Amino acid sequence: MEINIPVYIGSDAIDNLIRYCAAHQLDQFTLVADHNTYPVLGQAVAQSLTTHGLNVDTVVLSGQDIIADEHYCMQVLVRADRANRTYLAVGSGTITDITRFVSHRTKSSFISIPTAPSVDGYTSPSASMVIARLKQTVIAQPPIAIFADLATLCAAPRPMIAAGFGDMLGKYTSLADWKLGHLLWAEPYSESVAQRVQRALQGCVDHSTAIGQSAEVGIRGLMDGLLDSGLCMLEFGNSRPAAGAEHYVSHYLEMKLLWENRPAILHGAKVGLATILVAKRYEQLRQLTRQQVIDRLKFSTQPDRAQETQRIRAAYGPIVDQVIKEQSPFLDMSADAYDQLKQRIVDHWTDIQAIAAMVPAAQVLSGLLREVGGRITPGAIGLSDEEIALALDCSHYFRNRFTIFKLNRILGV
Numbered sequence: 001m002e003i004n005i006p007v008y009i010g011s012d013a014i015d016n017l018i019r020y021c022a023a024h025q026l027d028q029f030t031l032v033a034d035h036n037t038y039p040v041l042g043q044a045v046a047q048s049l050t051t052h053g054l055n056v057d058t059v060v061l062s063g064q065d066i067i068a069d070e071h072y073c074m075q076v077l078v079r080a081d082r083a084n085r086t087y088l089a090v091g092s093g094t095i096t097d098i099t100r101f102v103s104h105r106t107k108s109s110f111i112s113i114p115t116a117p118s119v120d121g122y123t124s125p126s127a128s129m130v131i132a133r134l135k136q137t138v139i140a141q142p143p144i145a146i147f148a149d150l151a152t153l154c155a156a157p158r159p160m161i162a163a164g165f166g167d168m169l170g171k172y173t174s175l176a177d178w179k180l181g182h183l184l185w186a187e188p189y190s191e192s193v194a195q196r197v198q199r200a201l202q203g204c205v206d207h208s209t210a211i212g213q214s215a216e217v218g219i220r221g222l223m224d225g226l227l228d229s230g231l232c233m234l235e236f237g238n239s240r241p242a243a244g245a246e247h248y249v250s251h252y253l254e255m256k257l258l259w260e261n262r263p264a265i266l267h268g269a270k271v272g273l274a275t276i277l278v279a280k281r282y283e284q285l286r287q288l289t290r291q292q293v294i295d296r297l298k299f300s301t302q303p304d305r306a307q308e309t310q311r312i313r314a315a316y317g318p319i320v321d322q323v324i325k326e327q328s329p330f331l332d333m334s335a336d337a338y339d340q341l342k343q344r345i346v347d348h349w350t351d352i353q354a355i356a357a358m359v360p361a362a363q364v365l366s367g368l369l370r371e372v373g374g375r376i377t378p379g380a381i382g383l384s385d386e387e388i389a390l391a392l393d394c395s396h397y398f399r400n401r402f403t404i405f406k407l408n409r410i411l412g413v
């Protein structure tokens with residue numbers, strides 16, 4: 001798939017936006033922002049467009065904790081008129097998701113004007129929404145262009161910058177999980193996309209000190225990495241290149257917070273913490289010899305549907321049926337298929353060890369996350385040790401994608 005989304009990151013993002021709009025004959029806009037992003041950037045964008053004779057309808061979302069749900073989408077949708085408007089999303093992940101959803105459903109296009117390097121989903125074709133208090137991924141659209149003002153990104157709140165870095169650190173474990181999935185679960189894979197995600201990740205890690213200082217060179221490196229990771233998902237056609245066990249832990253916790261009416265926690269803050277915990281599992285894997293694996297697999301039995309279903313029921317509340325359906329390839333595996341999977345693990349143990357070696361030690365990842373001001377304990381982001389343990393135990397049911405948790409389940413680790 002040929003992806004061509006113009007991206008500008010720099011000091012004259014608004015001027016570049018104006019030039020882009022002139023070149024593409026865009027002259028009517030709906031700008032979406034909130035009480036934080038409007039004063040820091042939205043107002044300047046609206047003023048500049050108006051000065052250039054362009055028509056701008058501005059929607060400043062009202063409310064404290066803005067989430068991409070029916071209520072906030074309606075605040076934007078209710079302002080839609082018959083004009084052929086281009087939407088402008090001035091904000092981070094949530095505002096972008098609201099805008100990508102509403103613009104898609106009104107058959108309009110949208111331009112992303114990010115205000116924080118906090119997430120790699122700016123270029124996503126789908127929106128992460130909360131509908132009837134359930135987390136859902138719904139079809140929407142990527143932006144037609146991205147204009148990021150570097151000074152605004154550098155001035156973003158520290159937790160948002162640290163969250164963006166946490167989302168990128170997660171690529172260590174997501175790439176390793178993806179390779180495991182390709183090797184053991186016959187999942188589609190692209191070496192060129194994997195290498196591009198790896199380069200995006202390395203670019204961020206190389207800039208960790210500058211990111212910790214909010215220096216322009218660091219924040220530009222982080223934003224470049226986030227956007228590139230997003231483009232890799234777009235090119236591959238799903239989130240597999242950039243989301244593995246660490247993301248399923250984060251998604252599980254996010255759903256749990258919603259079910260319990262608790263405040264949301266930044267996506268990248270949960271992913272960063274989960275990455276450290278998943279890296280510990282890879283450390284354990286590196287300790288196992290081929291002979292130990294053979295010995296363990298002798299006692300490994302295929303999933304017992306009733307038992308596994310009971311565990312899913314205990315953990316998945318309102319979406320239990322959906323999760324059981326998603327897991328049917330695992331739950332309904334025949335004895336033959338399970339034996340073949342075990343044999344593949346033994347045959348490829350050297351390859352599995354090479355994959356495990358790609359993931360740095362948990363201590364190294366903690367150090368990197370701390371350097372950018374990220375939180376490295378559950379308590380520091382408002383979660384208990386018990387719920388983290390539950391997420392580590394049950395989040396692998398969330399998607400039918402192979403991760404180290406599935407491998408551990410088979411190995412009885």
Ligand SMILES: [Zn+2]
Binds near residue numbers: 120167247267271
């Ligand atoms: Zn993510």
